[in-house]
Amino acid sequence: MSRSVDWGEIERLLSGIEVIRDQTQIAKLSQDYYTFSPVLQAQLSGKRGDMVVRPQSEAEVLRVAHLCAAERIPVTVRGAGTGNYGQCVPLQGGIILDLSLMQKICWVEPGMACVEPGVKMAALDRVTRESGWELRMAPSTYRTATIGGFIGGGSMGMGSITYGALRDRGNINALRVVTIEDEPRVLELRGDDVQLVNHAYGTNGIITELEMPLGPTYPWAEYIVTFADFMTAAHFGRALGNADGTIKKAQWAPSGMMD
Numbered sequence: 294m295s296r297s298v299d300w301g302e303i304e305r306l307l308s309g310i311e312v313i314r315d316q317t318q319i320a321k322l323s324q325d326y327y328t329f330s331p332v333l334q335a336q337l338s339g340k341r342g343d344m345v346v347r348p349q350s351e352a353e354v355l356r357v358a359h360l361c362a363a364e365r366i367p368v369t370v371r372g373a374g375t376g377n378y379g380q381c382v383p384l385q386g387g388i389i390l391d392l393s394l395m396q397k398i399c400w401v402e403p404g405m406a407c408v409e410p411g412v413k414m415a416a417l418d419r420v421t422r423e424s425g426w427e428l429r430m431a432p433s434t435y436r437t438a439t440i441g442g443f444i445g446g447g448s449m450g451m452g453s454i455t456y457g458a459l460r461d462r463g464n465i466n467a468l469r470v471v472t473i474e475d476e477p478r479v480l481e482l483r484g485d486d487v488q489l490v491n492h493a494y495g496t497n498g499i500i501t502e503l504e505m506p507l508g509p510t511y512p513w514a515e516y517i518v519t520f521a522d523f524m525t526a527a528h529f530g531r532a533l534g535n536a537d538g539t540i541k542k543a544q545w546a547p548s549g550m551m552d
Contacts, residue, residue, distance in 0.1 A: 298343065298364065298366065300314065300343060300344055303344065303360065303364070303366070303388075304344070306360055307346060307356065307357065307360065309353075310346060310347070310348055310349075310353050310356065310357065311346070311347040311348075311349075311394070312344060312345070312346055312347075313344070313345035313346075313347070314344055314345075318345065319341060319342055319343070319344070319345055319389070320341055322342070322345050322371065322374070322389050322391060323340060323341035323342050323382060323383055323389060324374065324381075324382060325374045325375065325376045325377065325378070325379060325380065325381050325382065326374075326375065326376065326377045327376075327377060327378060327379040327382065329377050330377070330378075333378065333379050336379075337379045337382050340382050340383060340384055341383060341386070342369060342383040342386055342387060342388060342389040343386045343387055343388070344387075344388050344389070345388070345389045345391055346388050346389070346390055346391065347391045347392075347393070347394050348390070348392065348394065348395065349394045349395060350395065351395075351469070351471065351479065351501040351502070354390070354392075354395075354471050354499055354501055355471055355477050355479070357388070357390060358471050358472065358473045358474075358477040358499065359475075359476075359477050361387070361388060361473060362473050362474050362475050362477065363475065366387045366388055367383065367384075367385040367386060367387030367388070368387060368388050368390050368473060368495075368499075369381060369382070369383040369384075369387065369388070369389050369390065369495070370390045370392065370445065370494070370495025370499055370500075371389055371390065371391045371392065371393070371442075372392060372393060372410065372411070372438065372439035372441050372442020372443075372445065372446075373393060373413070373434075373437050373438050373439045373442055374442075375432070375434035375437055375438045375442065376442070376446045376447075378446075380445070380446040380494040381442075381446075381494075390495075390499065392409075392410045392411045392439070392441055392499075392500075392501075393411040393439060394411055395409035395410050395411035395412075395441075395501065396409060396411045396412050396413075396416075397409045397412070398412060398417065398420055399502065401420060401421050401424060401426070401507075403424070403426065403507075404426065404506060404507050404508075405466060405504060405505070405506055405507060406421055406426075406504070406505055406507055407502065407503070407504045407505075408440055408502070408503055408505070409441075409501065409502055409503075410439060410440060410441020410442070410444075410445075410500050410501060410502070410503065411439050411441060412439060412440050412441075413436070413437065413438065413439055413440075414428060414431050414432075414435050414436075414438055414439070414440055414443065415435055415436045415437075417440060418510075421507055421510070422510045425509060425510055426507035426508065426509065426510055427507060427508060427509075427510040427511075428452070428505065428507060428508075429452050429455075429456045429464065429506055429507065429508040430449065430450050430451060430452030430453050430456055430459075430464070430542075431443070431450050431451050431452060432447050432450040432451070433450065433451070435450070435451065440503055440505065441500050441503065443459075444459065444465060444468070444490075444491055444492075444500060444503060445490075445491075445492070445493065445494055445495050445500060446492065446494050447459060447492070448460070448492055451542040452508075452542045454533075454534050454541060454542065455541070455542070456508070459491055459492065460488060460491060460492070462485070463506060464506065465487045465491060465503070465504075465505065465506075466483070466487075466504035466505060466506055467481065467482065467483045467487065467503070467504040468481075468482045468487050468490060468491075468500055468502070468503055468504075469481055469482075469500070469501045469502035469503075470482060470490055470498035470499060470500055470501065471498065471499040471501055472498055472499075473498075473499070479501070480498070511540055513542065
């Protein structure tokens with residue numbers, strides 16, 4: 294940050310909310326897997342936050358948002374940090390808002406689940422499969438990714454061959470979002486309005502609750518298929534996608550790299 298901040302005073306004002314000031318931990322939580330890219334390595338190397346804050350409820354998120362707005366402290370929102378593109382790297386220092394402790398599954402109904410953003414996608418499926426439902430799509434980092442991080446920084450994944458991308462209607466039902474302004478608000482977005490914060494990396498609001506559609510669960514078998522050249526893989530993928538009567542989830546991984 295370009296101006297001085299009394300981080301001890303900020304920690305005092307956030308009393309009751311978990312705060313991390315250990316420099317090793319801050320450095321770790323200032324990164325994702327952008328190091329896969331030599332371009333991003335050059336651009337993002339050395340970027341780090343000044344403090345990590347880990348709220349456990351929407352009320353705590355509101356406290357952080359109010360303080361950061363009042364003190365003009367930059368906020369970078371983080372899920373599990375499984376992205377590859379530097380979405381959760383703090384470019385101007387400030388507070389890293391780690392939502393991974395917001396893990397409440399609020400309710401599960403046929404075809405729909407309401408959860409907090411820190412719920413891991415595989416953990417949600419373990420609960421919903423008990424009643425015959427599962428998430429309709431998920432990234433290749435499904436076992437470690439949070440649902441809030443997927444909506445904030447993802448776009449599609451396993452299941453998109455059937456259901457499309459997150460931007461397609463019906464793939465996000467509703468979101469609760471906290472704004473960062475002098476008097477933070479809690480907004481409930483439904484329908485097309487969810488696209489205002491979908492894939493926005495937390496830059497225009499902090500997702501605190503999500504309603505996500507579910508599909509029928511199946512006993513999936515996992516396979517990895519490799520090809521000697523791109524066009525052979527493309528023809529196979531098209532044939533698989535167009536195969537009537539075949540229930541499938543597919544994920545592309547060019548050159549061995551997964552999103």
